[in-house]
Amino acid sequence: MERLPKIALPVMFIAVLIIVLIFKSSVTIGPGEGGVLFEQFGEGIVTDKTYSEGLHIIAPWNSMIIRIVRQQSISDEMNVLSVNGLEVKVNGTIWYEPEYDNLGKLIKTKGEDYEQELLDPAVNAAARSVVGRYTPEQLYSSKRDVIEQEILEEVTLLLKDQYLTVKRVLVEDVKLPVTIKNAIEGKLKQEQESLEYEFRLVTAKKEAEKVTIEAQGKADANKILSASLTDKILQDKGIEATIKLSESPNSKVIVIGSGDSGLPLILGNQ
Template sequence: MDVNRLPKIGLPLILGIVILLIFLFKSTITIGSGEAGVLYKTFGGGVVTDEPPMGEGFHFVLPWNKVFIYEVRQQELSEKMLVLSSNGLEIGVDATAWHQPAYNKLGSLHREKGENYIDRVIRPAIRSAVRSVVGRYTPEQLYSSKRDAIQNEIQEETKKILDQQYVQLNEILVKDITLPKTIKTAIETKLRQEQESLEYEFRLEKAEKEAERQRIEAEGKANANRILNASLTDQIIREKGIQATLELSKSQNAKVIVIGSGKDGMPLILGNQ
């Protein structure tokens, strides 16, 4: 064997192994937990949209193709903005959106919106919905009873926009609504006065009910006395008096001295034995 030929054979072999290693390195990709990949075929039509995205784990990819990795878990986006109420006052709104890409539409999202879809799509959609909804209400409604209704309306309008943009909206939370200080003070004063008025009306109503109860009770007693008086004839009274006198005469501590008072006078028992 000619030893002088070994370097000539070994060099191409080493070069081939290096090229193979580079090929293998460029042809593999690992997609992490909570992520998915969009395949871009350089010589095969660009972004793949008619197949599901590449899932978690290890994948072989031709070295001339590319994979764009997206987080597909739920994400949080907070927005603080100033918008106008129905009467033109500036209102501060602090809202949070929970969102994630529509998994099976990830290829279309990448092709049409790009990796910066949060700033291109989600943020403008939230701002548009908040402006639209808050503009329907007065500061008084925003401050008090309409908070839940406003949150639901913002979520519905934002979802309507994002459903067409390959984004899944899970929830909108309105964390705070800030009014101008003078308006807030005026609303609080008005609410306090309304509460005091309601308390005063309650006390009046309670007093009226108590007076009505006492009137009914007095009328009942008066009616009972009239019925009793109408039933007490002179003869009944005389019989009751005689019966009471007889019972009293049986007492161990009493001796009877009977006297009469007038024609129909009742007997009286006086003195001791």
């Protein structure tokens, strides 16, 4: 067996070392992610540059902190108090994203777990502040969209200049104690039944007014017609009707004298 040249071992060692260095120095950032460089022998987190998607070569003694920079969401259940001190459970979802260009500043000031350090406390504080303005009835029924908007505004104010942006707040469910919930549902049911009853009364009243107006119209029309029918007009109408009847081929007309009203008497018929 031939011995390897003396130069072979150092070359192999250097080759292996280069491969290890390349492996340690190459960093791949995936879709929707951003990277922040941590300089081991420098100032630590680099705050003026965010690395984009793709392959990057860095010094082997440095490291890359990779975080999602696209819009993402978290859901949580919070225990808050209403305006009258009643404990309410609010289930909500928050859509947020870190500021891409300031990802290094965000991580440097709040750490890699900035959701727990920054976002969660801000959302909880905003939810307590907003929900504390409303009664259980308002929270349960018609104020959901208003509450969402107000929480969003509160969170935005709390996170101002914190390099984290909240895009949307969704209140998915408001849970009240069973006794309070049943009381509210009973009250809402009574109000609905009352509204339906009032609607039926209004409808019946309008229908009665319609019938009264129609009857009054007919009475006025008959009154006007009666006032316009004189004896002379009635006689003329009677004569016209008599002539038409006498012209009928199916009857034989014999006129004898006149009736009490001055109209001819018609006798004979086939």
